[in-house]
Each structure stands twice: as structure tokens, then as C-alpha cells.
Amino acid sequence: MDLTLSPSELAFRDELRAWLLANHPGREPVGDEAAFAFRRDWQRQLHAAGWAGVSWPTKYGGRGATLIEQAIYNEEVVRAKAPQAANVLGLAMGGPTVIAHGTEEQRRRYLQPILSAEEIWCQGFSEPDSGSDLASVKTRATRHGDEWVVTGQKVWTTFAHHAKWCMLVARTDSDAPKHKGLSYFLMDMDQEAVQVRPLVQITGEAEFNELFIEEARIPHENIIGGEGNGWAVAITTLMHERATLAFGLQVSAQIALNELIEKARSTRANGQPASEDPVIRQRLAQLLIEAEVLRLNAYRGLTAIMRDGVPGPEGSLGKWHWSEVSQSLTELAMEIAGPRAMLAEDEWTYRFLRARANSIEGGTTEILKNIVAERVLGLPRMR
Amino acid sequence: MNFDFNDDQRAIKRTAHDFLTARYPAATVRALAGDDRGFTDEQWNELAELGWTGLVVPEAEGGLGLGAVELVVIQEELGYALAPTPFFSSVAATLLLVAAGTEAQRERWLGPLASGEARGTIALWDEHGAWSPDQSEVEASGDTLTATKIAVADAAAADVLIVAAADGRHYLVEAADPGVRIEPERSLDPTRKLFKVALDGVAADSLALEPARIAHAYQTIVTALAAEIVGVAQHAMEMAVSYAGDRKQFDRPIGAYQAVSHRCSQMLLEVEGARSLAYWAGWALDHEPDAAARAASMAKAYASDAGFRVTASAMQVHGGIGFTWEHDLHFFLKRAEANAHAFGDARWHRDRVAELSGV
Ligand SMILES: Cc1cc2nc3c(=O)[nH]c(=O)nc-3n(C[C@H](O)[C@H](O)[C@H](O)COP(=O)(O)OP(=O)(O)OC[C@H]3O[C@@H](n4cnc5c(N)ncnc54)[C@H](O)[C@@H]3O)c2cc1C
Numbered sequence: 001m002d003l004t005l006s007p008s009e010l011a012f013r014d015e016l017r018a019w020l021l022a023n024h025p026g027r028e029p030v031g032d033e034a035a036f037a038f039r040r041d042w043q044r045q046l047h048a049a050g051w052a053g054v055s056w057p058t059k060y061g062g063r064g065a066t067l068i069e070q071a072i073y074n075e076e077v078v079r080a081k082a083p084q085a086a087n088v089l090g091l092a093m094g095g096p097t098v099i100a101h102g103t104e105e106q107r108r109r110y111l112q113p114i115l116s117a118e119e120i121w122c123q124g125f126s127e128p129d130s131g132s133d134l135a136s137v138k139t140r141a142t143r144h145g146d147e148w149v150v151t152g153q154k155v156w157t158t159f160a161h162h163a164k165w166c167m168l169v170a171r172t173d174s175d176a177p178k179h180k181g182l183s184y185f186l187m188d189m190d191q192e193a194v195q196v197r198p199l200v201q202i203t204g205e206a207e208f209n210e211l212f213i214e215e216a217r218i219p220h221e222n223i224i225g226g227e228g229n230g231w232a233v234a235i236t237t238l239m240h241e242r243a244t245l246a247f248g249l250q251v252s253a254q255i256a257l258n259e260l261i262e263k264a265r266s267t268r269a270n271g272q273p274a275s276e277d278p279v280i281r282q283r284l285a286q287l288l289i290e291a292e293v294l295r296l297n298a299y300r301g302l303t304a305i306m307r308d309g310v311p312g313p314e315g316s317l318g319k320w321h322w323s324e325v326s327q328s329l330t331e332l333a334m335e336i337a338g339p340r341a342m343l344a345e346d347e348w349t350y351r352f353l354r355a356r357a358n359s360i361e362g363g364t365t366e367i368l369k370n371i372v373a374e375r376v377l378g379l380p381r382m383r
Numbered sequence: 384m385n386f387d388f389n390d391d392q393r394a395i396k397r398t399a400h401d402f403l404t405a406r407y408p409a410a411t412v413r414a415l416a417g418d419d420r421g422f423t424d425e426q427w428n429e430l431a432e433l434g435w436t437g438l439v440v441p442e443a444e445g446g447l448g449l450g451a452v453e454l455v456v457i458q459e460e461l462g463y464a465l466a467p468t469p470f471f472s473s474v475a476a477t478l479l480l481v482a483a484g485t486e487a488q489r490e491r492w493l494g495p496l497a498s499g500e501a502r503g504t505i506a507l508w509d510e511h512g513a514w515s516p517d518q519s520e521v522e523a524s525g526d527t528l529t530a531t532k533i534a535v536a537d538a539a540a541a542d543v544l545i546v547a548a549a550d551g552r553h554y555l556v557e558a559a560d561p562g563v564r565i566e567p568e569r570s571l572d573p574t575r576k577l578f579k580v581a582l583d584g585v586a587a588d589s590l591a592l593e594p595a596r597i598a599h600a601y602q603t604i605v606t607a608l609a610a611e612i613v614g615v616a617q618h619a620m621e622m623a624v625s626y627a628g629d630r631k632q633f634d635r636p637i638g639a640y641q642a643v644s645h646r647c648s649q650m651l652l653e654v655e656g657a658r659s660l661a662y663w664a665g666w667a668l669d670h671e672p673d674a675a676a677r678a679a680s681m682a683k684a685y686a687s688d689a690g691f692r693v694t695a696s697a698m699q700v701h702g703g704i705g706f707t708w709e710h711d712l713h714f715f716l717k718r719a720e721a722n723a724h725a726f727g728d729a730r731w732h733r734d735r736v737a738e739l740s741g742v
Contacts, residue, residue, distance in 0.1 A: 001662065003663065003666050003671075009384065068384050278734075281737040281742055292660065300659055303384075303385055369649075370648075373641075373645065377624050377651060378628070380635070380639040
């Protein structure tokens with residue numbers, strides 16, 4: 001057991017830390033378009049310095065970083081409060097999926113523009129009638145020569161309004177059992193047949209969208225992982241969504257928690273700082289402990305991946321646990337605010353509302369508990 | 384950055400697991416739980432032969448000189464086996480003596496404690512005292528001590544008592560002193576015997592006033608206890624998962640119902656969380672002492688809650704059979720709940736965490 005960083009890991013961290021300090025572009029502007037342009041510039045800057053896609057092989061423009069270095073990267077970026085990269089879905093999910101299942105040609109075509117933020121990606125999995133039950137998607141693709149013609153509807157598609165490519169799961173064989181009849185396409189969003197309509201979230205912003213797809217065209221060569229193999233490829237994307245983000249998420253929870261402690265110290269409640277209220281203290285302490293568990297479990301998960309090649313049981317718990325921590329943290333912030341919780345006067349109001357999605361996006365908590373029960377504990381399946 | 388145990392630690396874990404599960408099958412645990420003494424000389428001697436009694440004693444003083452991580456490994460397995468043994472009480476007393484024993488005390492006691500010839504325990508809680516483990520009001524008068532301590536674990540098996548007193552002081556009292564009276568108490572957890580210890584003008588031999596070293600010893604003690612809870616909870620979870628797969632109602636295994644399966648998933652979340660914290664705290668005690676106080680309190684607070692919740696939840700999964708004396712689950716619940724209150728409960732340790740985190 002050695003919970004310290006090796007000299008080379010420390011060097012990696014220090015180099016990144018220094019770079020982030022020297023190049024931090026300041027506060028993100030308000031408004032979707034301005035914020036997006038800002039994030040795109042930031043990602044270009046990251047890429048130019050070799051800090052985008054750090055875990056990707058060097059021959060595809062990555063840095064070939066180890067798992068630990070990747071974890072350090074995610075921690076440091078959050079710790080520095082660096083802006084989000086514009087192409088989060090491409091970097092965290094699309095690229096790794098292409099690396100895992102794409103042909104050499106596809107890798108050469110798609111990876112570079114993901115890193116440079118030239119081509120933004122979105123994830124077209126969910127549909128109005130298919131959320132948790134992803135394998136039931138109805139969007140249909142029919143082959144016409146070298147092309148597929150696609151018709152259907154997608155929903156909750158984050159950043160679709162900025163995207164060039166959509167990771168689209170569609171049904172290519174309606175006679176096959178539901179998991180077997182799917183294929184995974186890269187769909188060009190720049191066509192009339194794809195209409196994007198923003199959906200306003202409970203926070204008032206519109207990160208996600210509806211997609212109306214009416215006979216859109218996709219060249220056959222844009223299938224990833226082969227016709228009929230869409231389920232396996234989609235699972236790869238989801239695993240990356242849940243695992244890759246774990247490190248950034250646990251650090252963002254730690255940072256939010258430190259801010260919350262500050263808030264508790266500076267808020268007066270009943271004639272004393274809220275931080276001196278014994279109940280608030282207990283809850284803050286509990287959150288500090290849970291956040292520590294998130295960090296330790298994330299590292300234990302990495303150790304298991306390095307040893308066994310697959311994530312250990314701890315890993316699959318991370319996303320679920322993180323969503324609970326994130327939600328309780330913002331709930332406590334509202335409690336600390338007291339009557340001011342009725343006012344929408346600082347970013348805690350936004351955080352409180354945004355956190356409600358944490359247990360839904362990227363797989364609901366109920367689905368994650370099913371996965372833990374069936375795949376980790378080996379309990380009988382529900383059906 | 385690597386969370387895996389090294390080869391030696393892995394070997395200790397394997398030996399401990401195999402040895403303890405072989406020596407303490409459920410029937411043995413049950414028999415010892417019903418027995419007044421609660422362990423046999425043969426069982427004790429075997430632990431001593433494995434070197435465990437000398438684990439935390441420096442090599443120069445007759446022990447193995449191993450660290451907190453090794454203790455954590457053994458404690459987790461003792462918890463898993465639910466082994467009734469005065470081992471932990473004796474190690475706890477030994478840790479305090481190693482930390483702050485005077486030269487004479489070390490010379491007299493560390494050798495026999497390490498070899499297992501002698502056993503010790505800590506007398507912590509005042510009879511009418513506070514909830515805090517560090518708030519004793521006992522004071523010596525001159526070099527004698529008169530006090531009553533409750534819930535002293537394994538006192539009848541001990542040769543030497545370390546008595547906690549006011550202002551962080553500790554005194555060594557020999558169990559053979561004619562002023563020592565030890566009476567069994569009824570304990571929640573029958574796998575660990577508790578006693579009331581009345582001291583009437585006994586010879587009190589002060590340990591050195593070494594607050595930092597004593598604090599480190601207590602951090603090791605609570606980390607070891609947290610690790611024991613991890614083992615207890617792990618075992619209860621395994622029982623629940625196995626039962627949920629076998630037991631059928633309404634024509635299907637109850638584990639196919641989400642009200643049951645999600646309960647089990649929740650158990651895993653808490654067991655793994657408690658395990659991560661206990662391992663981290665053990666590591667910090669050995670390698671990063673500045674982080675150890677916070678890590679140990681985090682580990683004990685989380686494990687105290689998780690231990691009860693997991694064992695209680697396992698009981699719910701078992702339905703009526705889990706509530707019977709005949710079923711083994713209640714021993715797990717009782718050990719977890721008693722451990723939760725030993726050496727500071729979740730609330731006390733959370734308060735420490737808040738303080739140490741600048742809240
Ligand atoms: C902020 C945000 C961003 C998103 N971004 C994207 C995106 O970019 N691309 C994309 O494709 N999707 C995206 N999603 C969609 C997300 O993946 C789905 O919302 C999610 O998978 C749940 O599907 P659903 O909304 O249809 O709910 P449903 O699946 O209908 O679930 C409703 C409720 O039923 C429960 N439930 C369903 N099935 C079971 C079961 N078997 N056992 C127990 N309970 C069950 C669920 O847990 C939930 O509580 C996003 C969602 C949010 C909130």
C-alpha cells in the first residue's frame with residue numbers, strides 16, 4: 001500500500017499545475033453562446049499545449065498518460081477551477097469509444113478534431129419512450145446502398161445545438177432480439193433532416209435538446225463497431241461516462257464542500273455562525289467523510305483496474321454515491337441559508353437545482369443499484 | 384499510488400482469514416458467547432504463537448514491530464470471524480504502553496504482553512461519566528487511585544489495567560492489586576465480555592504525559608476497531624446476499640425484488656466505504672501522522688454507522704428467522720452496535736472531524 005504519488009506522477013502534476021496557473025483564462029462569460037465560445041477557445045489552448053485527451057495514445061494526438069496520471073489530470077483541472085472544455089462528450093466518451101471499437105481509418109478521421117474542439121460531439125441515446133431501457137430504442141435506420149436512412153426522435157441530447165457529430169444508437173434489425181438489432185452510428189448534425197429544439201431545464205438554461213430526425217443520411221462507413229453490434233459499443237460509451245468523470249466529480253464535491261464550510265462560517269444563524277450549530281456541524285462532518293470515501297474509492301478502483309484489467313466493485317458505486325453527496329451538499333447549503341434559501345441570490349440556488357439531475361443523468365440511481373446488485377453481488381435478475 | 388497490500392500484508396491477511404474461519408466456526412462463536420470466560424487458553428496461545436500479541440510491540444522489546452496496516456488487516460478478519468477473544472483489549476492496552484509507558488513499565492510489561500504471557504485492557508469510562516472518551520474525572524490522590532470504571536472489556540482476563548484519568552493522564556494498575564474488584568456486567572455483545580472495575584486505593588503508577596503519542600495510540604485503536612466493524616459488516620452482507628438468492632417467495636428469489644436487492648447494493652456501498660477509510664487511516668498512521676487524527680475519526684464515525692446499518696439491514700432481508708436466537712445474525716448486529724459505541728461513537732468522531740477540518 002502506498003498512497004503517495006511517485007516522483008514521475010508528482011512531476012506530471014506539478015507541470016500541469018504550473019501550466020494551469022499560468023494559462024487560466026479567468027471567469028466564464030454568462031450566456032450560452034458566449035460561454036460556448038469561451039470553452040472552445042480554452043480547449044484549443046489545452047490542445048495546443050498537449051493537455052487535451054491526455055490518456056489517448058500519442059499517435060492520435062494524446063499524451064499516453066497512465067490511469068493515475070489521468071486521475072491526477074481530472075483532479076487538477078477541477079482544483080484549478082479551470083473552465084470546462086467545449087467538447088466534454090467527445091473527450092470523455094466519444095473519443096474513447098472510437099479508440100476502443102473504431103477502425104484505424106475512423107480513428108484517423110475523428111480523433112484529432114475532437115481534441116482541437118473543431119468538431120463537437122453529442123450523445124443521441126435517450127428517446128421519449130426509451131430512457132433507462134436503452135435497448136428498446138425505436139429510431140430506425142434502413143440501408144440504401146452505401147447509405148443508411150434514419151428516422152426517429154431523440155431527447156435530452158446535451159450540447160446537440162453545438163454538435164457536428166452525434167453518437168446515435170438506432171435499430172437496424174427489427175426482427176432481432178432487442179439488444180442484438182442495434183447499431184452505433186456517427187451522424188452528421190449538419191443536415192436539414194436533423195432538427196434540434198432546445199429544452200429548458202429546471203434551472204432555466206437549455207443545455208439539452210430534442211432531436212427530430214426525418215430521413216437523415218448516414219454513410220455506411222460511419223458505423224462504429226460493426227452493424228448489429230451497437231449495444232456493446234453503447235455500453236463502452238456509458239462505462240466511460242460513469243468512470244472517466246469520477247475523478248473530476250469527486251474533486252468538485254470536495255471544492256463545493258470547502259465553499260459550503262466557508263458559507264456556514266460566514267452565515268449568522270440565531271446569533272452565531274451557522275457552523276457552530278451542532279446539527280450543521282455534524283452534517284458538514286458527515287459530508288466531509290463521504291467526500292473522502294468518494295476519493296478513496298476512486299483510487300481503490302484504479303488499483304483494481306491496474307491489477308485485474310477491469311474495474312473492481314468499488315468503481316461501479318462511484319457515480320451513484322457521488323450523486324448522493326452532491327445532492328446532500330446542496331440541500332445542506334439551502335438549510336444553512338435559512339430564510340435566504342427562498343431567494344435566488346447566489347450560485348447555491350443554481351447548484352441546488354442542477355444537482356437534482358445528478359441521480360438521473362448518465363444512468364439513474366435505481367439502474368445503478370440494479371447493476372451493483374446483479375453484476376457485482378450476483379443477485380438474481382429482476383425479470 | 385497503490386491501494387493493494389504488499390506481499391507480507393497479503394500473507395498476513397490470508398493466514399488470518401484461514402486460521403480464524405477454521406478456529407471460529409459459528410458453533411464455536413456461539414458456545415463462547417454463552418460461556419462466562421469467553422475464550423480458552425488454547426485459543427489464546429494460538430494467537431500468541433502467530434505473533435499477533437506482539438504485533439505492535441517494537442522488535443527490541445520482544446515484539447514484531449509491525450504497523451497499523453497489519454493490525455487493520457488482522458482486525459478485519461477477527462471481525463469477519465466474529466472471534467470472541469481478549470486480543471483487541473490487550474493490544475489496545477499494549478499500544479498505550481508502547482506510546483507512553485515509563486521505562487520501568489515497559490521493561491516489566493511489554494515482553495509478557497508481546498509473548499501473550501500477560502494480557503491487558505483499558506479502563507476508560509467513568510461510572511457516571513460523559514459520552515466523550517476523553518473526559519474522565521478520575522484523579523489520583525498521591526500515588527493511589529480510587530474510582531469505578533464501567534464497560535471495561537475483558538477485565539477478568541487482564542493482568543494489567545490502563546486506567547484513563549482526568550487531563551489526559553493514564554495509570555497502570557495491576558489486576559492482582561488487592562484493591563481491584565472486577566465484576567461481570569451484562570453486555571449487549573456477548574462475544575466481548577464487559578466488566579465493572581472498582582478500584583479502592585490501588586497503587587497507581589502513572590504513564591508518561593505524552594499527549595501526542597497517546598493520541599496516536601488512540602487513533603490506532605479506533606482505526607483497528609473500525610476495521611473490525613468492516614469485517615463484521617462484510618460477513619453480514621454476504622449472509623444477506625446469499626439468503627436473498629436462495630429464499631423464494633411469490634415464486635421467485637426475494638433477491639429479485641428491488642426492495643431487497645437495492646438494500647443489498649446499499650450494504651456494499653457502506654461496507655466498501657468503511658473499508659476504504661479504515662485502510663487509509665491505517666496507512667496514514669504509519670506514513671502520514673499529520674493526517675492520521677482526521678483519518679481515524681473519519682474511519683470510526685463512518686464504520687460505526689455502517690456497521691449497525693448493514694447488520695440491521697441484513698436482518699431485515701432474513702425476515703423472521705433473522706430475529707431468532709438460533710440464527711447467527713444477532714451476534715453480528717450486537718458486535719457492530721457495541722463497537723460503534725466503544726472509544727467514541729459516530730457523533731463524537733464526527734465532531735472531531737469537523738474540528739480538525741476547520742469547520
Ligand atoms: C441533465 C441531463 C442530461 C442528459 N444528457 C443526455 C445526453 O446527452 N444524451 C442522452 O442520450 N441522454 C441524456 N440524458 C438522459 C438520461 O440518460 C435519462 O434521463 C436517463 O437514462 C433516464 O431515462 P428517462 O428519463 O427516460 O427515465 P425513465 O427510464 O423513464 O425512468 C423514470 C424513473 O423510473 C425508474 N426506473 C426505470 N427503470 C427502472 C428499473 N428497471 N428499475 C427501477 N427503476 C426504474 C428510474 O430510475 C426513474 O426514477 C440526460 C438527462 C439529464 C437529466
